[in-house]
Amino acid sequence: MDTSSSPRLIPIQFSGNNYAIWSKAAKTTLCSKALWTHIKLPSPKTVTAEDGSVTVVPNTAAEESAWFQEDQLVLSLLHSSLEASILSTYIHKDTVKDLWDTLEGIYGNLSNSSRIYEIKKSLHSINQGGQPFNRLLGDLSALWAELDELRLVSTDSAVITQRNEQDKVYTLLLSLDGTYGDLVHHVLRQSELPSLNEVCMLIKREEGGRNLFQGKPELAHFRKTSFPSKERTPFFCEHCKKSGHTKAKCWILHPHLRPQKFREPGTQVRERALATPSHDMFSDEEYKTLKQLIQSASESGY
Structure with a gap:
């Protein structure tokens, strides 16, 4: 195994929201260095016989030392690809397998709806902005590649129908006003993206609640009309029929x-x-x- 290479080899930095593409990049890097066994196998060797039985053969001291050194190398590779906030949370993990399993359990089993939504939002708003075309094409290609990774190509009619429904939901959520941010987050945090009808129902319910509380309270309206403020009431003289003064201060009387x-x-x-x-x-x-x-x-x- 080549240990002279720089440990900063994983091209994607893990932020907590891009587990799918980060894990693929990390796996490619580790497999190219013959280090993937540290993710899938524990330290002792396992031997599988022809009859299917598995025998565990403990490592020798030298093998154990070499394994530990490689394991720490892989751990440094993963650490270098984590954002500071993620690294500070999981730096106490002592082995590669422990760190990988933890990240997979926390981030790998979540719905990809939020990330797909962010990618579609970026694709919807991206523009050249005076930059070279190659730069724009590179940004678009990166977003397309990540979207394809999150939604693998399928010829299954049921999967295609489901994705068409999801695309409608994403388009609807992207078209909402910014005041619906909490509702959008609620929809995207669910383990499975709701159907279009369910999302429409949630939006109508939210809109109805806003209309209910936007009107003026009846008590405030009653007080305003029944008990007008004296300071805002114009003076009117009942004698000369002119405004600006009262009968008690009328110059004619x-x-x-x-x-x-x-x-x-x-x-x-x-x-x-x-x-x-x-x-x-x-x-x-x-x-x-x-x-x-x-x-x-x-x-x-x-």
Whole structure:
């Protein structure tokens, strides 16, 4: 076995969402270095006889040491292909088989729906953006290859029908507004992608719930219409039928309330006389007579 090669040989970095393509790239690399046995076989040798019986032959100390060295080499190869967050979580695994089985059990058995959705989303939004055509073609080819890896070519009519149904679901999910993100994640997290009818039902249910809670609460509406705010209610005078003031502050009924700048010359004395208490200057009878004269003069324009 060639151990002089650089340990950074697996071309795909595992992020937790691309197990299918990463595991294939890792297997290709390990098989090319005759190291795949560390994934599938334990350390002791197993011998299968012609009658089918299996005999376990323990390694010698030298064989065990060589096996351990190779195993650590393969472990370093896998470590170099893991993202930092994944590596920090599983770096305590001491053997290659333990690490591989753990990753396969956690990530390999999950539905590929989320990754297929992300690939289709990328294919839908990708554009040249001023880059060379070869760069664009390379990006598209990588996405197509990964999609083919996740959905192997099949001639089975049932599989083809199922994939056509799934493509409709993906297209529907991609066309939803960004506000439906939680619903999209819920659909994609399921072990099997729901049918188109089931997804439509979920969307209608979500839409109905939003319409239910988007309307104004009845109590708030009742309070708004039945108890209007005084600050927002326009003033209206019932005497002169004009807005902007009330009857208690109407200048026609109470001329003495008119600001100085709006008064006509000669009106100040008359208004002061109207506002002066009768018992200070005149008797009640004299005051009534004077008031009538002043009002008559005001109406006549004098």
